[in-house]
Amino acid sequence: MILSAYLRFETPGHYRVRVQHDFGWKGTPQKPLPVAAAEIDVRESSEEWLKRWGPEPIEGSRRERAHLPLNLARLVDRIAAGKTSSLDALSPREKAFRMNWLAQLLGTGHDNAQLEVTSLAKQRLEQRQEAGQAVRTPEETTIAYIRRYAKDNLNSSDTNIGRNAAQLLVSVGEANDLDLVLAALEQDLDRLSGVPEPGTSTAYWIKINEAHRQRNNAGMLVATARVLIARGGRIPARYQNSPAVLAIDLAPRRIAVRQPWSGSVIEILTFNAPDAWLGPGQEEAEPALRALHHANPFIRELALGTIQRTASTPLSPAVREALPALLRDKTASVQMAACDLVQKSGDETYLPILTELMKTTLDSSVAYCAGNAAQQWGGEYLVLELWAERLDEPRLTFSALSYLLKTLSITGLQGNVPPQSELIPLRDKWQQFLKANKASLIEGRRFELNDPEVLPGLIPASIQPLKS
Known part of the structure; x- marks a missing residue:
């Protein structure tokens, strides 16, 4: 670069x-x-x-x-x-x-x-x-x-081209470009409103990955709009009560762009504009509380981020009441934001829902966020057990192994998911290893591949481990 x-x-x-x-x-x-x-x-x-x-x-x-x-x-x-x-x-x-x-x-x-x-x-x-x-x-x-x-x-149909165009306007855009950016943001938010029903088909996962890209595009458009407003752009009257303007109001200075398959943050969009007008007080946070129930998932996600940034702990009754439904939301990015808020809240009452998420979600990024939140109450061993249970599901095998291999001092892996016939034996091997070494793992021990406790077959032949 x-x-x-x-x-x-x-x-x-x-x-x-x-x-x-x-x-x-x-x-x-x-x-x-x-x-x-x-x-x-x-x-x-x-x-x-x-x-x-x-x-x-x-x-x-x-x-x-x-x-x-x-x-x-x-x-x-x-x-x-x-x-x-x-x-x-x-x-x-x-x-x-x-x-x-x-x-x-x-x-x-x-x-x-x-x-x-x-x-x-x-x-x-x-x-x-x-x-x-x-x-x-x-x-x-x-x-x-x-x-x-x-x-x-x-408004390119190629989400990468559209996002790049928004990023270019951060560099060279002028105040009067704001109208176009708002129109593009409204269009992106409309696309995000339709969430595909959960499934395991290839078509479903293509739709999910496209939704992740559209969500990242919407984040870039929000950042661009905030920059153009800081340059003197004025919001037209027809947009005053629109989802686009609500998204701009709720957005923080920093918007995370996540990988579709792991949920890890790959980029932070930072823009030179004042932070959102929502303050730490309950009265100022009222718009964010209402937005938790908004029909658009991106608005719900931004509202959760705003509350996480501004709310004190323990959370208010209104937020606590809304969180179970948000943790079970149909949109992965909303679920991840809800997990982040639960993690900050320190409220152990959500552990059963987090455990349920790790057992049932089809999205590995949601499982990662749920596991991170659950770990502070259930400990790392609980999360290891939950990941081991998902090893026989091809969509989650790679993510589960990535987490489990930390116990063997391995920080990365490459290769291909083993065939279905090998996945159940792989799951059983890991469950046997975890059960036999429960006390050591609870204490935080990390094993080496040549340790006698490490069973053969914990790493499939199609996977190559990487050490830091």
């Missing part, structure tokens, strides 16, 4: 650039490789660029990343000249990738703390306005192009 960058137009075909790269691969950061400030002629070849400024040797995707400053400078030059046919001919995802990099280099409002983007475009625009000039620089032409692209793709 780009750690810090700026790209400034100097003369036609000429740019001044400073970029610092992190050439990490698959989430493993490596030592950042700085590229000093340099003037780039867009006619310069990539080989010459690498010889002058790039690290050697570079292969594959790392080589492509080293080309980015030069390639993006060329791209800005083409957009400024109106030559966008090659860009428009790219696949939607390839084009989205390039738009992201350009927005990071040129955007005037990017709020991601991992990016230190310094653009002179806004400053130079103000200088020209003071001088009575109205000519656009190539940076401004490119920003306008990115903004048009983002607005055109907010």
